[in-house]
Amino acid sequence: MTNSQFRLSAAEAEQPPVVTVSGDIDLANVNEFQEVLNGAAANSDAITVDLSDVSYCDSAAVRALFSVAATTKLALIVPAAGPISTLLSISGLDRVATVATRD
């Protein structure tokens, strides 16, 4: 797992920082994911996490997203259909974060 899997773009003008994720998020790299999220949230009261290129994510990622949402306003970008949006609605994460879809 390389760093390039989690990319952080700094805040621009009115836009919050964006964390762009690709590939799998699982127990092997969830700590790294959490660190990038925390880093992004540390200097901002809102962050956007783009999950549109995530191929797999499980409970570990959901936990990480809940914990960052506890300290900052979280917006998510997810694929319109598929396991990730199912995971968000099962967990109720879509009720505490703003969710936008991308085809």
Added chain:
Amino acid sequence: MHRILERMQTDLLDALGLAITVYDKRHDTHPAVLAAQGVGAELVDAQLAGIGGPVPDALAHQVPVLSLDLWTDDRWPELTLAAVRDRAPQDESSWEQVHGAAAVPGVWADDATVVVCCALSQPANAATVASLINYEQLVSAALITTAAENATAIADIITVLQSRGAIEQAKGALMGLVCCDADHAWKMLRTASQEFNVKLRELAVALIEHISGAPAEQPATGAPITPDDRTREAARLMWAALSVEPLRQ
């Protein structure tokens, strides 16, 4: 356990009910409330009796579950104020105050899961879930210690924490291969471990190593789990059988 619940109560001031539910799949019994405060036990019993709710969903999907308003949440149309009041009319005044709820699952032994949950007089938020995640780790550690009861406690904790990662990874791989949910993947792992008569956690490690062709990632603490040849063969057969299946259909 009750001491943990007391600490949770001081952390979650809005909590009307707290509960720790355990499900030991080795005995194929039903999930049961291990410890509870307030209306926690009654609320979990109602959800497990077939009405549905955050606790059964957390068990089935192994993800944290949050609800802003339990009685009106569209995920559980049968979980209403009226339904719960009918089951436990003695707690009516508490039921009317319940709004938010959250449940966080964890695995503390090969075949045993736990769910820590709360019902609040306010809508639940991400901080509620973050707090439950911390307590789930505390509860799981306490369960492991209680289960071990003796000098092997530390070794068991390490083994379980190691296998926890491996089992999650193996479940993820199976979910991807056969397009099923976490619970189904878990059952496949359990069935295979019984059929081949190998330990579930070793099968999980062997499966990951078979798929990736590299050693499974394990925490640096303790002796890593190294599956024997019989377990590796079982993992190879299991993966081959599942990979071939869709082609035959």
